[in-house]
Amino acid sequence: MYPDGVCQLPGGLFTKTVEYEDINYSVASSEDQSAIFNGWSAFLNYFDSALPFQLSFVNRRAHSASRYKVNIPAQQDAYDSIRGEFVSMLKRQIAKSNNGIDRAKYITFGVPAGSLGEARPRLERVEADVVGNLHRLGVQSQPLDGRERLAVLHGQTHPGSREPFRFSWGDIPRTGLGTKDAIAPSEGFDFSQPRLFRVGRYWGAASYLQILASELSDKLLREILELDAELTVTMHIQTVDQLKAIKTIKGKVSDIDKMKVEEQKKAIRAGYDPDILPPDLITFSKDAADLLADLQSRNERMFLLTFTIINLAPTRQRLENDVFTVNGIAQKYNCAIKRLDWQQEQGFVSSLVLGYNEVEIQRGMTTSSTAIFVPFMTRELRMGGQALYYGMNALSHNIIMADRKKLKSANGLYLGSTGSGKSFSAKREIINVFLATQDRIIIVDPMGEYAPLVRRLGGQVIEIAPDSPHHINPMDIQLDLGGDESPLSMKADFLLSLCELVVGGKDGLQPIEKTVIDRCVRQVYRELALGLGDGKPPLLQDLYEELLRQPEPEAQRVATALELYCTGSLNLFNHPTNVDLTSRVVCIVLKGLGENLRKIAMHITNDFVTSAVNTNFHNGIATWCYFDEFHILLRDALTASYFVAVWKMLRKKGCVPSALTQNVKDLLASREIEAILDNTDFMVLLAQAQSDRAILAKQLGISEHQLSYITHSNPGEGLLFYGSTTIPFVDRFPKGEIYNLLTTRPEDLKNEPGT
Structure with missing residues (x-):
């Protein structure tokens, strides 16, 4: 292994590895899935016969929360109980993420060359093409350098280990140990058994996928990768030269035609109809003709595929259970998992992210049949820094951590019917902003729901009403x-x-x-x-x-x-003014106002929000603004036009505005909403009424599958739109002090002490 990520393998093969992220495939519409499939087919067709490549899917049980960080520092203040409860909730959700399994995807490609100097420029060109082709699919990717590749290999050869990877290139001349020594397990390997092997303290089993089905499903690979088990799925793919492939298939067609003639001669000699042929021969003839037509007239190529699965487990019993589960998934799609008897070592070596294949079991596949193993499931949102918690990914069970400030437009909408958890989600975000940042928070609350939370956070609640002592x-x-x-x-x-x-x-x-x-x-x-x-x-x-x-x-x-x-x-x-407008959290309650006074109160509130955002921006502080019952604010033309200005302008001054409403029809009845939707990159959709679902599907281009997540869903379940990413989420918030501050459900409020 060289520092730049080039690895020299036996036989004069030099390889490099690119790690890539997920994109939304599982929840995409049929049209989008077809587009992704066609794009993935074109990606596979890029590789020619002189460029073998390996797709690796490595699932490892995480023994540390290195990929997730709790970004709420401890402070000695009046909010320690809330902070402690929120941090405990985050840590529990992080521990549950993916059932504690880290999933990584790699593509490793190799070129045969006489020397490193000859291989390096060719590999760099291929690497640039691979990254570019993935980018056209909307897939983020990152080439791995030598140390990063060694870290991946160290993880594969140390299953279950808590030992971190420690290595630097300066160690080699100082210690005399090579890169192989850096990744080898101290307990060694044991390949003495025909159907099992040991790597360190873990048991392993190497198997290959036997494809029996005439048609495959794009769900097969996804279901295997979603298992709560440590495994590595590897696809070694070698492109067959197009002319050679066509020549081979033509030869097979000729052989089948010859067999047909022989069968017809037999029929004539036996005295029965020569058109009656054996069913297998008819099937082979049709398949061969279709395959030849695909290779000649469609954009199809021929690949030789080696599909292996390595299961790893701390005990033999657990290992056999995992292999049985994988086999059950394969059988569901008319395939089978066969153990690599006496080839466990070759199977394990072939699974390493090296691009080296020692398993000589190959299956001829066309581009379409190879591409059906679509490597994409659902996009993840696991951002660092001041990212906030938005629940768990309903598909991958990963924690969702997102930073709205990094969007082109941080503006957000919370849409959901009564009881769907709309204000709960917004309040949870408010608490998270309060604990994880130093930003200011302003809430415009027509119904007075946020007052208990704001008072607990030491904020200022301003009730605007004829009999209120508060004045602005x-x-x-x-x-x-x-x-x-x-x-x-x-x-x-x-x-x-x-x-x-x-x-x-x-x-x-x-x-x-x-x-x-x-x-x-x-x-x-x-x-x-x-x-x-x-x-x-x-x-x-x-x-x-x-x-x-x-x-x-x-x-x-x-x-x-x-x-x-x-x-x-x-x-x-x-x-x-007799209230503290400089408080970090300010909530303006507009409950109980008549029509005339409500319009004026809203207008004065809008001016206060604008003024506060300007002041905070001048002082280098961001402002989060929440407008509940948003459709009420859009009834008046003056306040509606003001909100369009807010949506367009205030984001340039460090403002992160959010609007909440339960009545989508009222919202979309306003002419200004189109300008608001066009300038909104963040959206939380919770359970919707049937008529609202149809409107939203048309307005936002939501697929049928995505709609299922906002149809009769439970409170705290829905869809999160973050820029171009759409994620179905679930938020099961534990009961406690924070839950009591957030909930507005009557049955929960009855159980609160002192209510």
Whole structure:
């Protein structure tokens, strides 16, 4: 093994290895599956007869959580009980991931050459082609260097070992030990038995797949790889020269025709109809003719396939059980698993990610029949850094950890019917953001569901209602923020739209009225901008009184409309702010408001969100914003157009907005939703009503199989859309303090102490 990843094998063969990731195949639509299959067929056709290759699927039981990290550091504060519970939940989910099995996929290709110098440029060219071809399929791949290849081989020769791989190229001249010594197990190998072998302390069995079926299923390989067992599935593939393959098949056709003639002669001599031929001969004749047609007229090539399976287990009994299970899967698809009697060593060596085949059992296959072993199942989301927990992959049982900030657009939607776990999922994300980051969180809560959680996180709950003691002054302004936009101009723009909302009418504000309001706004903020007076921001009443001083009759009209909200009965926004708007978590509750007041409250809330995001961005802090009952916010044209602006603009200022709604029809009734959907790369779909499923399938292009995950599904089950990745997920959150903070189910709330 050389440091750049080239391995020299006996017979003048030099190989390299590429590791590749999964893509969504299992949950894809029929059209997408066909496209992936055709792309995989084209990928296989790239390899010519001078380029043998090996597909390896290595399943190993993980003895450490090296691929998963809990990213919530311990801190001595008031949230230790929540932090401890959340970390325990994450560790349990990590331990359950894949039943503790790490799955890896490799492709190893080799070129025959006289020397390393001759092989290296050819291997580099093939490597670039392989990575490029995989990329066209949407598959992420990574060539392995020498140490990484040795680490893979070390894992294969040390099953069940907790011993980490320790090796550096500097060890070779210092110790005199080679790369083989670095990967050899200290307990050695035992290949003395005909049907079993020992590698270290583990038992192993090498078998090959005997293909009996005339047609294969794309589920065969997937079901074997999904087993809760340690195994290595290997496919050594050698392309047959096209002219040689056609010549061979033509020869077989001629042989069959000759046999037909012999059978017909026998029939004539025996005195029966010469068209009556043995059934096997008729079948062989048809198959050979079809095969010849495939090779000559379709984009098919001939491959020689060696399909081996290595099972490994700590005990002989467990090993025999695993082999029996694999054989059961093979029989389901009309195939069989046959033990490699007296060839256990050759079988094991051929399974190593080296590209070296010592098993001389080959099966002729066309491109299509080889490609039916599609190596893809479902895409995984296992990101590091500040990634958040979103449940378990329903197909692979892996933990889902994703970082929304790494998407082109971090904007998100939570869609689900009542009781589907929609707000539970959002609250779980809020707790995760609170524990794993230093970001700020703002929640717009029309129903008051989030208040207990926010209070437990030490946040500020602001109830906006006529009888509430909480007040937000819509005239608050921060003049010291840098940036391209003037804070005063932005505040004037907000107050213009607020007055337009208050004045109402079909045509809204007239040009003269807008001019008067703008003049008054600048006059009201004049002292504050110049640093005069007491430094306190003005109130809405100050704007009202300034409007009364203006000579234009239009000013009187606007002032009269504002009077109700300044000195009238709906004056709750005519007070200085008396809540902590700088708290890390802020929840604005809009419950119990009348129609007029609700529109104005929403508009003032929107301004607060914009202002807070700007301030946080100025201070280098990200902001997560949650808008529950989103369809209510889209009813009014003014707030709807504001949200389109939020979706398009605030993400550039470190904002991660999320909208939640249970009524998809109401949501899609808004003209603005198309702009929102076009700018959304993150979506959580939970159980949907039948009519909503049809709408979503059309709008989002969801396949029939994907729809099954949001049809009559249990709470906490659904589909996660992350960029171009779609993952069916399941979230079984354990009961405890966090669960009680998140749940809104009446039966759970009854059981809570103190309720």
